[in-house]
Amino acid sequence: MKPRLLFATTNKGKLRELRGLVGDVVDVLALSDLPPIPEPVEDGVTFEENAELKARAYAEATGLPALADDSGLCVDALEGRPGVYSARYAEGSDKDRYEKLLGELSGVPDEKRTAAFVCALCLALPGKGRALIEVGRCEGRIGHAPRGSHGFGYDPVFVLPGGKSMAELTSEEKAGISHRGVAFQKMKPHLLALASGSPVGG
Numbered sequence: 316m317k318p319r320l321l322f323a324t325t326n327k328g329k330l331r332e333l334r335g336l337v338g339d340v341v342d343v344l345a346l347s348d349l350p351p352i353p354e355p356v357e358d359g360v361t362f363e364e365n366a367e368l369k370a371r372a373y374a375e376a377t378g379l380p381a382l383a384d385d386s387g388l389c390v391d392a393l394e395g396r397p398g399v400y401s402a403r404y405a406e407g408s409d410k411d412r413y414e415k416l417l418g419e420l421s422g423v424p425d426e427k428r429t430a431a432f433v434c435a436l437c438l439a440l441p442g443k444g445r446a447l448i449e450v451g452r453c454e455g456r457i458g459h460a461p462r463g464s465h466g467f468g469y470d471p472v473f474v475l476p477g478g479k480s481m482a483e484l485t486s487e488e489k490a491g492i493s494h495r496g497v498a499f500q501k502m503k504p505h506l507l508a509l510a511s512g513s514p515v516g517g
């Protein structure tokens with residue numbers, strides 16, 4: 316029987332991408348498959364801290380191994396903001412947030428619009444002391460206007476070195492280069508260990 320793994324995220328875009336990445340080595344559960352669980356407060360100051368506190372909270376609440384994702388966009392011209400506050404950067408929708416970002420960067424020239432998406436994934440097992448964390452990054456620039464309709468979040472304003480926005484990539488293309496895809500490839504051996512019953516991280 317395949318081991319069960321909870322994707323501990325409230326974000327539908329992340330959930331869709333993680334499902335695409337994990338394949339069928341584990342039986343994936345989403346939070347929507349379970350009775351409601353109060354959302355943990357993301358009071359960490361790093362992506363790693365927030366990923367770990369989410370993974371641990373959901374693993375303890377459910378008794379299931381939990382994989383959490385904390386991610387965001389770090390913009391050089393804004394000294395790394397919005398960073399861990401990306402989801403809380405503006406009230407409202409993803410569009411409200413990327414429009415605020417475009418506003419903050421108005422008049423900033425292309426060469427100073429460099430940015431990176433960062434993703435920390437954390438796998439926590441219920442009742443175990445250790446949690447495994449892997450991080451991925453994806454470098455790019457902030458565009459001047461939104462482009463593309465795939466993905467989620469800040470994807471329409473994140474321009475890759477090839478010139479396309481992240482929202483112009485197919486889900487497979489995004490998975491191959493994204494911060495989440497990179498972090499996931501590092502996490503994969505730990506998930507395979509979980510799937511084969513060997514001690515995770517041991």
Ligand SMILES: O=c1nc[nH]c2c1ncn2[C@H]1C[C@H](O)[C@@H](COP(=O)(O)OP(=O)(O)OP(=O)(O)O)O1
Pocket residue numbers: 323324325326329357384385386387388401402403412432466467468469470481493495
């Ligand atoms: O691939 C991405 N493409 C575009 N935007 C992205 C991406 N990855 C993260 N982001 C943005 C969305 C959100 O504004 C923030 C994550 O915030 P973060 O707290 O990690 O997630 P969340 O609150 O939406 O869901 P949850 O904490 O339940 O996993 O960064």
Ligand SMILES: [Mg+2]
Pocket residue numbers: 357402
């Ligand atoms: Mg969050």
